[in-house]
Amino acid sequence: MAILEAKKLTKIFGDDPKKAIPLLEKGWSKDKILKESKLTVGVNQAEFSIESGQIFVIMGLSGSGKSTLVRLLNRLIEPTTGQLLFNGSDVLRMNPEQLRQYRRKHIGMVFQKFALFPHRTVIQNIEYGLEIQGIEKKKRREMAMESLKLVGLSGYEDSYPHQLSGGMQQRVGLARGLANDPEILLMDEAFSALDPLIRKDMQDELLELQTKMKKTIVFITHDLDEALRIGDQIALMKDGSIVQIGTPEEILMQPANKYVERFVEDVDLSKVLTASHAMEKAETITIDRGPRVALQFMRDRGVSSLYVVDRSMTLLGLVSAEDAAAALKDSKGLEDVMQKEVPITSPDSLLNELFEMMGNAKLPVAVIDDTGRLRGVVIKGAVLAALAGNGNSLLDGGDSE
Amino acid sequence: MNLPKIPLADWIESIEKWLENNLGPLFDFISLIIGGTVNGLDDMLRGVPPLVIIALFVVLAWFLGKWKMALFTLIGLLIIENLGLWGPTMQTLALVLTAAIISVVIGVPIGILCANSNVMQRIFTPLLDFMQTMPAFVYLLPAVTFFRLGVVPGVISSIIFAIPPTIRLTNLGIRQVPGELVEAADAFGSTPLQKLFKLQLPIAVPTIMAGINQTIMLSLSMVVIASMIGAQGVGEYVYRAVTQGRTGVGFEAGLAIVILAIILDRLTQKVVQRTEKKS
Known part of the structure; x- marks a missing residue:
């Protein structure tokens, strides 16, 4: 069953964003709309459905709207129109309190530059999401320790983030995202700031965690190799629109158009084909x-x-x-x-x-x-x-x- | 061209009249609070023997800084005591601390408002510019009208003159919290207050402390001016020395202010550095 489903999910930046919707429906391009109406199309009528337990990769170059799209999923950026269904209920209709509950219980997030709170220790960072829910100290400490163990950092609970390497910091970010046991984990270029070797380790660990925990993961990346390595489904974005959605093989073997083709032509097939x-x-x-x-x-x-x-x-x-x-x-x-x-x-x-x-x-x-x-x-x-x-x-x- | 002069002065004076006639009870209430705070602090500072206060300051300096700072504090305060200016210096300290405390109590929330709303920031920025550049003497007149002579109008005009840095730097400190951290706090479902107290304020503390440091320095620079409307303290000695042409007395009193300023400045700067190190 689809855990998260987007229907015509759209984000337009600018003063009177609704003005651009009829233009999008007419099929105008992002450039043309910007020229004519001074409005910037962030995400253009995205349609997808993410199955529970899947790793859904959203891939695109910078400026393609992938980071905007992932932020629409927990409304860090407010969508302009469209529908977003979480287990069938419309996220866009939630009031502030319902939205907070959705963010607290159901959808975690891991950030590109880790976004750890510098004034808090590792364990205090991990338990942040639990703390703001009012879970009592002993219980949340236990849960946070469990999460820390999961990412293999037991023993570092009292360090400050700046004392850790990049890879370790992102493990803390991951542990923080997992601590309140959300069904969905959003990962915004989570491994992009890490050097290639560490990155590969983290990808492996993520896959391992995924087999253990069966989370639904929405993973943003600009790196095709990474997308092909970890994605069950890949959505390729360009200029705010989703160009193609498919399994890694489908993207590689049946590119929907010239853009996808150009994107995938340099792929090292030995890392993809089995x-x-x-x-x-x-x-x-x-x-x-x-x-x-x-x-x-x-x-x-x-x-x-x-x-x-x-x-x-x-x-x-x-x-x-x-x-x-x-x-x-x-x-x-x-x-x-x-x-x-x-x-x-x-x-x-x-x-x-x-x-x-x-x-x-x-x-x-x-x-x-x-x-x-x-x-x-x-x-x-x-x-x-x-x-x-x-x-x-x-x-x-x-x-x- | 012979346009009539805009009667700005008349307008201002009629506003002043109106306020005086209609908001009298409010001014009395403010007067009560400020007067109470200054006198309370003053009683506290002068109620104990000077050596106890000196010892407390030296310990604080030792704790926050190094032995050099402790030594300077010790010698500086002993000089003030030796010059026979201990009492007025403590009165001045009470005035400055009151102005600083009230500036923080009012300024930090205003700074937070400005940080959360561009409209508020746009309203307050020119207002703060105005408050800081208008010659401080000008505040004395309405302050006296509303609060009569004494220490209260002194504190009020000190606050008006000294509060802008606290507001500005609170605003700045909160706005400087990296966007990703704010996003993270939001993504985990923080309420606005949780975000403020668990993330924004702790990270902004060093910047806010820098603002408070400046506020203290500015209100210290107001003590001589405030003495013109009857605020007691070491500023009064300077003012009297100026009017009587007694350079020596003026220098002694001025030196006491300088020593107090340096001690307060170094102590608050050390607090800034400590909070910076922590975050």
């Missing part, structure tokens, strides 16, 4: 067949080895033509001659990890899903083709699984 995109159909034989059948199969299909599986496609091993021939001579079964050590990987592993693995392996890599079933095989050539940017055909192949 084994399931590059894999091919595996040639298999069930274990109860004899070596003679195996050799016949290989001849028919023009291959020199077969994966041995049981009837439910669970991978058991690999048999080569030499193995089969030897088994035939000694009248043995396939299970006696097959190689049981076969390189395997999961459908979700990224091609760049796979590439390293394949560098020193003679055999292709078998792709095994969670239940142990053989889904396909990745050969070196396919990985290279994917990395060369020939992604479209791969995606089609990958989706047919």
Whole structure:
């Protein structure tokens, strides 16, 4: 179920913002409206629906309206028109008290430059949201400590923010956002101010936290790699409008227009494509067949080895033509001659990890899903083709699984 | 061109008359509060032996600053005592502290209002400019009309002259709180008062303290002028020395004011630095 849903959510800056709405509906561009009416379009009729438990990434270059859009979601910036439904109730109709409750209980926020209160210690920062709700001191301290532990900073509770590194400060920011256990967490370029290595760590940790806590996260970024790494859904913004919404693969493989295409053309595909995109159909034989059948199969299909599986496609091993021939001579079964050590990987592993693995392996890599079933095989050539940017055909192949 | 002169002086005087006739009880009430505060402080400062007060100041200086400041405070206050100016200096201190306390009580809330509303800021900025640049002597006349002679009109004119820095710097201090922090406080659902007391004021404290420091210095600069309308204290000695042409006496009294000024300035500056360090 959608936890947060925006309908024609619009923000116009200027003296008489309502004036621009009919112009937007006529489809005028941001530039044209600015020229004709001196009004600036912040967010233009944004439509999206965020599922509970999703990481929804809003991506765009600076000035695209993404930071404005995220602030419309907790009304730090008051939308001009439109609807915003939180679990079905309209956020824009809340009175100040209801809005405060919404912000206190349901929607947390993490800021780009951390925005920690310099006069408060780490733990006092984290418990701020609880303190203003009037939760008594002992209880809120406990909750804040729990949150601090979650981000791995136990022991720093009495430090002041300026005593911590950037990465640590943002962990505190994250802990503060999580302390009152909101359903939704807004993250406004939360990792953009961190250096690249720390940033990657934080992304990993966020994904880990996400699996544990099942929050709905709205993540703003200008970095496509980051968006592709953590997003379940990505909304791409330009000039205040959402240009395309889709999964990372959809954005990459089926760009909605030239803008998206230009945006994604420099993406390092190896960090996005997974084994399931590059894999091919595996040639298999069930274990109860004899070596003679195996050799016949290989001849028919023009291959020199077969994966041995049981009837439910669970991978058991690999048999080569030499193995089969030897088994035939000694009248043995396939299970006696097959190689049981076969390189395997999961459908979700990224091609760049796979590439390293394949560098020193003679055999292709078998792709095994969670239940142990053989889904396909990745050969070196396919990985290279994917990395060369020939992604479209791969995606089609990958989706047919 | 022979336009008639605008009768500004007449207007002002009729406003003064009207206020005097209609708001008399209000002025009496204000007079009661201010007079009470000054006299209370005065009794306190002069009720205990000078050495006790000196010791208190030295300890405070030691606590806030270093031994150098404590030493200066000790020697300075002993000189004042030695010159026989202890009593009037304490009267002056009572006047200055009263003006400063009332300036803070009135000025900080006005500063907060200005910080939260551009309209208020636009109204107060020219008003504050006016208050600071109008020659301070001019305040004496209406002050005497409304509050009669004595220490109260002295305090009132000191407040008018000295309150602007507190208002300005409170406004500035709150406006300087980084937008992201204010956003964070809002994003977690703070009420306006929670935001003010838990974020804006604590962060603005060093700036506000700098304003209070200036307010104290300005009201100290008013003590001689205030003595012209009967405010007692060391300013009275300066004023009398000037009218009688006695350079030596004037210098002694002036020195007492300088010593008091330096001590108050350094002490409040140390408070500013301490609050800065904290935030």
